[in-house]
Amino acid sequence: MQDDVKKLIFSVFALFILVIVVWVGFVFFSGCGLSLNCEKGARIPERTPIPTLIPAALPVMQLSAEQPKVTCQIASVDLIGAWVSAGYSETEAFEFTDITGQSCTASFKNDVQPLLLEGNIWFTGAPACTTCHNATLNQETAGMDLSTYEGMLAGSRRTSADVMGNDIFGGGTWEASLLYKMLYLEKKMPQGRPEDSPAEGPIIFAGSAQAAE
Ligand code: HEC
Incomplete structure (x- = not known):
């Protein structure tokens, strides 16, 4: 009876440790991948939120055959x-x-x-x-x-x-x-x-x- 309780406590404790390790591992892996230098931890370069390359969506200007009026x-x-x-x-x-x-x-x-x-x-x-x-x-x-x-x-x-x-x-x-x-x-x-x-x-x-x- 006493052994059963000990086992239960031990397995709960072990499960807790495992969850912590898996969680920390997951966070580390998603942040740093498989390397140890953790480049993803570098500061994000500041960029202007305004896109500088505007897609050319306007229709192409058609020059009419008619002479412009002077x-x-x-x-x-x-x-x-x-x-x-x-x-x-x-x-x-x-x-x-x-x-x-x-x-x-x-x-x-x-x-x-x-x-x-x-x-x-x-x-x-x-x-x-x-x-x-x-x-x-x-x-x-x-x-x-x-x-x-x-x-x-x-x-x-x-x-x-x-x-x-x-x-x-x-x-x-x-x-x-x-x-x-x-x-x-x-x-x-x-x-x-x-x-x-x-x-x-x-x-x-x-x-x-x-x-x-
Ligand atoms: C500040 C007021 C005024 C303005 C602005 C004005 N006029 Fe006159 N206009 C007169 C007066 C006053 C006479 C009569 C003058 C006279 O007989 O010498 C006259 C006379 C004339 C006459 C001759 C009519 C007739 O039977 O003798 C003509 C044409 C005329 N104006 C054209 C024009 C034109 C065109 C403009 C604009 C470019 C103009 N006026 C701007 C006041 C004005």
Whole structure:
């Protein structure tokens, strides 16, 4: 009876030792493998958590066969003149030769109208033409609405919205037009234009070059 108890205690003790040895062995083996120098115990080199080699997952850029469009440059008065001489259409593109001699096309909406609607173009601090010439048809500002194409066609010195005024396009002859007179000959517009500003107005980017044949 006493022997049985001793045996039990001994085997429990032996099992305990065995489990400890196996456990320590397992930990050592998983950390150091079969070598004794235990390289896995070395410090892990510090690496940036951001992957530096980004996989090239974007689609390859396709170059189109079409030539990229080149923007042209021209003096603002010359651009308006080219448009008027070409018949001042609201929608049809018109042609002009830019300051570098390129053949270019432009349109009223994209190229001419911004010269009337936007400030700061003709000189630094310049008001937009439409600051004065708008649908209110003031007598003091020549009764002219430059804010829309229809307003421009209706002309100047109008007393109300339903009367036609003076043609500002010179019937299509640029040099005979009121616009030419005010913008170029008298250099009056936009009102407040400095003495030393160029008569032909600032050089602007407009239209695009026609593809060379
Ligand atoms: C600060 C106000 C003001 C601005 C901005 C202005 N104008 Fe005028 N505009 C006038 C006044 C005032 C007159 C009348 C002056 C006169 O008869 O000498 C006039 C007259 C004109 C006339 C002649 C009309 C006529 O029947 O005699 C034209 C054309 C004209 N402006 C075009 C323009 C254009 C184009 C712009 C923009 C580039 C412009 N104006 C900007 C005030 C302005």
